[in-house]
Amino acid sequence: MNTSPASGDDIATDAPPTTGVRTPPTPETAVTPAAPGRGGVFARLAFWSQRHRWAALLLWVAVVAVIAAGARAAGSTYHNDFLLPGTDSQAATDLLKKHGSAQAGDSVQIVFKGETGLRGAGIRPRVESMLNEVRGLPGVATVRSPYADTAAMSQDGTIGYATVTLAGKAQDVPKPDIVRIIDTAKSAERSGETGLRVELGGAAVRAAEEQQSGAAEGAGLIAALVVLVLLFGSVAAAALPLVTALFAVGGAIGLIVLASHVFTVADFTPPVMMLVGLAVGVDYALLIFYRYRHEITDGADASTATRRALDAAGRTVFFAGCTVIIALLGLVALGLGALQGVALAVALTVLVTMAASLTLLPALLAVFGGRIRRQVLRHAAKAQAKGRVTGRRWRALARAVQHRPLPALLVATAALLALSAPALGMRLGFADAGNDPASSTSRQAYDLLAEGFGPGFNGPLIVVGKGNQAAGAQLRSAIAATDGVAATTPPIPSPDGSLSTVLVFPTTAPQDKGTTDLVHELRDHVLPPLEQRTGADFLVGGSTAAAQDFADRVSARMALFIAIVVGLSSLLLMAVFRSLLIPLKAAVLNLLSISAALGVITLVFQHGWFGAQPGPVEAFIPVMIFAIVFGLSMDYEVFLVSRIHEEWVRTRDHSHAVREGLAATGKVITAAASIMIVVFAAFMLSPSRMLQQFGLGLATAILLDALIIRCLIVPAAMQLFGTRAWWLPAPLSRRLPRLALEGDHTL
Secondary structure, eight states: OOOOOTTGGSTTTTTOOOOOOOOOOOTTOOHHHHHTOOOOOOOOOHHHHHTTTHHHHHHHHHHHHHHHHHHHOOOOOOOOOOOTSSSHHHHHHHHHHTTTGGGGEEEEEEEEEEEEEESSTTTHHHHHHHHHHHHTSTTTTEOOOOOOGGBBBBBTSSSEEEEEEEOOOOOGGGGHHHHHHHHHHHHHSSSSSSSSSEESSHHHHHHOOOOOOOOHHHHHHHHHHHHHHHHHSOOOHHHHHHHHHHHHHHHHHHHHHHTTOOOOOOOHHHHHHHHHHHHHHHHHHHHHHHHHHEEEETTTTHHHHHHHHHHHHHHHHHHHHHHHHHHHGGGGGGTTHHHHHHHHHHHHHHHHHHHIIIIIHHHHHHHHHHHHHEEEHHHHHHHHHEEEEEEEEHHHHHHHHOOOOOOHHHHHHHHHHHHHHGGGGGOOOOOGGGGGGTTHHHHHHHHHHHHOOGGGGSSSSEEEEEEHHHHHHHHHHHHHHTTTEEEEOOEETTTTEEEEEEEESSSSSSHHHHHHHHHHHHHOOOOOOOOHOOOOEEEESSSHHHHHHHHHHEEEHHHHHHHHHHHHHHHHHHHHHHHHHHHHHHHHHHHHHHHHHHHHIIIIISSSSGGOOOOEEETTHHHHHHHHHHHHHHHHHHHHHHHHHHHHHOOOOOOOHHHHHHHHHHHHHHHHHHHHHHHHHHHSSSSOOHHHHHHHHHHHHHHHHHIIIIIIIIHHHHHGGGGGGGGOOOOHHHHHHOOOOOOOOOO
8 A cells, every 4th residue: 555645635544554664652552453364343344245245235225125114104103292391381281281271282373354353244253153163173172262352352453363272282283183273264264255364373383384395305415416426526436425325314214203103203303314314324435435445546456445445444434423323312311302302313313324334335336346446547547647646735734734833723713713602692492483484374373463462472471370369360460560571361260270370472572582581580580479478389381481491401401411422422532542632622623613603503593694584593403413513523533633643653753644644634524524514505495494503503513624623723733732642641541441443454
């Protein structure tokens, strides 16, 4: 194998050179090689896949087909479980259910607007007749007419709303039942004379209107294929990583559909799995295939090149995949209902993707190896004829950074900190109907309610009092006198008379900071003195308060989550590189890239940059982005630093090792990052605000990590560390296991 500096770009990061004099490693930097002549476990796995190529391919096809057939037959039972035991909102819901109160269920608002008023002889009978039909529909608990409550009619009498209380939470009512409510309500608009407008709002209506779009996934696939073709110069070579990723994603989604019958899996899980699975699958397969291509150009036959690629890059893929899985499973510590199901689903996707890269890809290389080998050699011959020196630009960049490492480090870090600053003011929450498309009935209902009654009517708080009716009257008086309250309803007794429920309408919209402040004001200052005076217990619930409880729970447990993920990942890096400074550096830099990505999300979606609808950042976006990006960043960290470590062990020249490490890995890291960026960025095309935030955050974090951190900060920091980068305290060295990334290359 050629290990001269000129061969940099095509050398994978985790394989030692086969020529040149190697200085014996110190105990702190020694690694355990695979058995001579046999290679490691991944080389043997590749050998099996090659030898039984058709069996491996048929096995994957059969497994994915069986899983797909089973998933299609069983169907999905996705369920958005946002229950938060121990919170006021959950306690209020449980109390209402226990005492049989209709307010225990979610509600649908049927909003009316009459051009000449809603009390006219030509409109009121149509409305009353339609509401009587709605009362008899499945999934409906009660219906409160706008004519039965003066508070349900605007002052000018042109806008009113009926409240349809469902027989359960929105996610528990079948979608066909909600669609039937919508169609029945809309029939009043179509019947009789014109002049009546009917729109429907509520969480259940929004869920029923949601549109599935495959445009984002399709755009991501096309963009990834274009990048791969440009990289390899061959459609056949470019297709292999994509085929591997598609097999992995298809199998994983089928498994999650089946798992949804046993575990709680949110309905937004499949597109998230598709997003992560495609990006990670192509990324992992690319790293292995890139090493395979290098072995071909180095003179190996297709079979040997595959085993060497798996023995070297396969180890990095395995380590990176395990790191992502550890980070995702750290979300379980948050204890946030459906978010745990999402974390497990994405972790399973990464696991299946990793398995496909290590078993399916070698079989595909065995089948198409001859054709790809000819194309690779032809492409290499053309490059050589043109006198191209691989790694020249990356080597020059590394030399420039090494010449002034401190300024490079400070400028790059300052840029990331500047991007991170907006994240300090990030407000977590959930998008409501105000963020829906203007043409949707949920958005139309939202706007009509805000026009007729004020923005707070789109997110009422439900305050539950457990005590006598006198306490309920005092409850309404105390709340009505609170700043930020636009109106309240009279106390609504439960069927057994044990509870009094007051609906509170804020002066601000559900997403506004003023509504959040009102929730905390009621809980912290208004209700405690009232409890002391009356002896009753009061709880603030409802969907708006529940959303705030979810955001508060994420914020409160974020530190624990970060500590778990960073701690476990740092221990893995310590065991791999036998170093104390490298894991600390990796943790700090990963946190920087993630915080910068969250800052960009805050600017775009919270402050409304580039035409986005202003609003809070989805409450679970920060933790999901942290878990995924932290794991993926470790992939590039291992890829780059292991190559630096290899040169350090071989030459004992630290500056040379840093320079050659970047020269050898710069192209493949940039290519792999480009694939991820285009796939993640494609999800900006999704109609879902959550997926838009997810895609923007992941694309930004990977872009910053690949360009600023891996190309500038890591070389600068490693240069400043000097030989101290490879120091590990003796007590830690004795206790940590030794994990080898390098394999045997005498295959």
